[in-house]
Amino acid sequence: MFDYPIFDMPMFGHRLIFAFDAIVHVFISHGAAVGGSIVLVLAQWFAIKNNDRKFDELAYKILFTFFILATAIGALTGIGIWVHVNIINPAAIGALLRVFFWKWFVEWIVFNVEMVFLLWWFLTWKKYPLGTPGKTFHFKLGVTYAVSSWFTMAIITAILGFMMTPGQWLVSEFPAKPDYLAALFNPSWIPSLGFRTFFSVAWASAASMFLAWFFAHDDEDMRQYAMRFFGRILWVAVPVFLAFGYWYYLQFPQAAKDMFPIGAVTRQLAGNPMAVWGLTGGLAAFVVIGGATLYVRPKHAPLAVAVLLLVGCMGLIAEFERVREFVRKPFIIYGYMYANGVRVMDVPVLNRDGFLKRAAFVPDELKTVTEANKLQTGKLLYEMECRYCHTVDGVNAIKARVKGWDEAAIYHRIGSLNSPATPFMPPFAGTDDERHALAAYLASLNTTPALAAQH
Ligand code: HEC
Structure with a gap:
């Protein structure tokens, strides 16, 4: 927020870059790590039980792929998330750290355990062939990996749940004192954890079917066995995650439920149920058609259906994450902090004393709006309050949003950003002078090309 330096992300904007990184991270963490460990531990268990050397070999090849993805892309995007947030x-991550400090600490330790056991399980697979006594020990390495990767997800899910439904977590407003247990056991934690657990399993089995298409390509019987094995897990996991998903949905605040259509598509398309349901239904159809074909005709299904299954799953995951992020707006922590890092309880103070005066990184001469510094202070206010979701002339360009409006109209609109027409925007915080300065700066984007070009 305004206690931190401003970093501008031109063209793409912060939201898009972060969404890209985070969604790729979810593909990997949910599929290759959490779901992948569960699915492959099950596969190994069956291979040991049936002394099935070929299936053991296939499970190893799939683990090899998951291993590379988890340690390379998973780690990169995981660090990327920290850098991006x-x-x-920073204000939001600070607020979350205050409430979840020790949980995050524990999560980090368990994550280390997870990585050690992943390495150990993967690197010693060949050392303990089927039928040797060490195989049971080796199997336990996999189980430990699966349990620890699920545990890290459980904690992160508590934090994500807290952001959407913090529940009765504030004991007192000033200084904000948290009830740690209430924050952890927030209303959407358990349902969202069940939802993510089973969708991870479903996603990992779909990914395993895709990989089995390649790895068991020359062995039709093995391919059939693998498609049926992973397919069965997929069909069991889907209804369970849908049930958890519905329970999860019931926990969302009503205002968030009302924004589902906009979150699912865009504001322009939200009025059209065909667009909303067409996209989601289309992706779900990909999964059903791809998964069912691989299951029913494992020996003859073409690569295209495996790709269809993969694309459908990835599309639905991305769609879910977008909706979840969007419908929480205008908040980053529901009811407590707006998406631009302004605490709800601070708005009256900022309106009275001024936003710029409270901003640590604003030079003294720009703390008060004057006729001479109006455009400069307006730009700072834009950067501190609007840049989270807008860019100047890229994605969700503010320039395009105010195109053709004069300064008076913009000034007027700034007073009703958090209105029923645009409930996803936080209200403007600051004095009347600051509101005028912001309006002047936004109006200047269209009228003075020289200033607009500075970005
Ligand atoms: C939480 C994200 C978020 C923040 C913060 C935000 N906006 Fe927006 N704003 C949006 C979205 C999303 C739209 C809708 C874009 C669309 O129609 O596709 C929008 C639309 C607008 C519009 C057009 C409104 C209309 O009626 O069509 C204006 C003007 C605007 N924003 C100004 C601002 C200003 C000024 C700020 C900072 C004080 C700001 N926004 C902060 C997300 C945000």
């Missing part, structure tokens, strides 16, 4: 919204 610190750039975009």
Whole structure:
């Protein structure tokens, strides 16, 4: 927020870059790590039980792929998330750290355990062939990996749940004192954890079917066995995660439920149920058609259906994450902090004393709006309050949003940002002078090309 330096992300904007990183991370963490460990431990268990050397070999090849993805892309995007949140919204991550400090600490330790056991399980697979006594020990390495990766997800899910439904977590407003247990056991934690657990399992089995298409390509019987094995897990996991998903949905605040259509598509398309349901239904159809074909005709299904299954799953995951992030707006922590890092309880103070005066990184001469510094202070206010979701002339360009409006009209609109027409925007915080300065700066984007070009 305004206690931190401003970092501008031109063209793409912060939201898009972060969404890209985070969604790729979810593909990997849910599929290759959490779901992948569960599915492959099950596969190994069956291979041991049936002394099935070929299936053991196939499970190893799939683990090899998951291993590379988890340690390379998973780690990169995981660190990327930390870097992004610190750039975009340090105030929000600070607020979350205050409430979840020790849980995050424990999560980090368990994550280390997870990585050690992943390495150990993967690197010693060949050392303990089927039928040797060490195989049971080796199997336990996999189980430990699966349990620890699920545990890290459980904690992160508590934090994500807290952001959407913090529940009765504030004991007192000033200084904000948290009830740690209430925050942890927030209303959406358990349902969202069940939802993510089973969708991870479903996603990992779909990914395993896709990989089995390649790895068991020359062995039709093995391919059939693998498609049926992973397919069965997929069909069991889907209804369970849908049931948890519905329970999870019931926990969302009503205002968030009302925004589902906009979150699912865009504001322009939200009025059209065909667009909303067409996209989601289309992706679900990909999964059903791809998964069913691989299951029913494992020996003859073409690569295209495996790709269809993969694309459908990835699309639905991305769609879910977008909706979840969007419908929480205008908040980053529901009811407590707006998406731009302004605490709800601070708005009256900022309106009275001024936003710029409270901003640590604003030079003294720009703390008060004057006729001479109006455009400069307006720009700072834009950067501190609007840049989280807008860019100047890229994605969700503010320039396009105010195109053709004069300064008076913009000034007027700034007073009703958090209105029923645009409930996803936080209200403007600041004095009347600051509101005028912001309006002047936004109006200047269209009229003075020289200033607009500075970005
Ligand atoms: C939480 C994210 C978020 C923040 C913060 C935010 N906006 Fe927006 N704003 C949006 C979205 C999303 C739209 C809708 C874009 C669309 O129609 O596709 C929008 C639309 C607008 C519009 C057009 C409104 C209309 O009626 O069509 C204006 C003007 C605007 N924003 C100004 C601002 C200003 C000024 C700020 C900072 C004080 C700001 N926004 C902060 C997300 C945000």
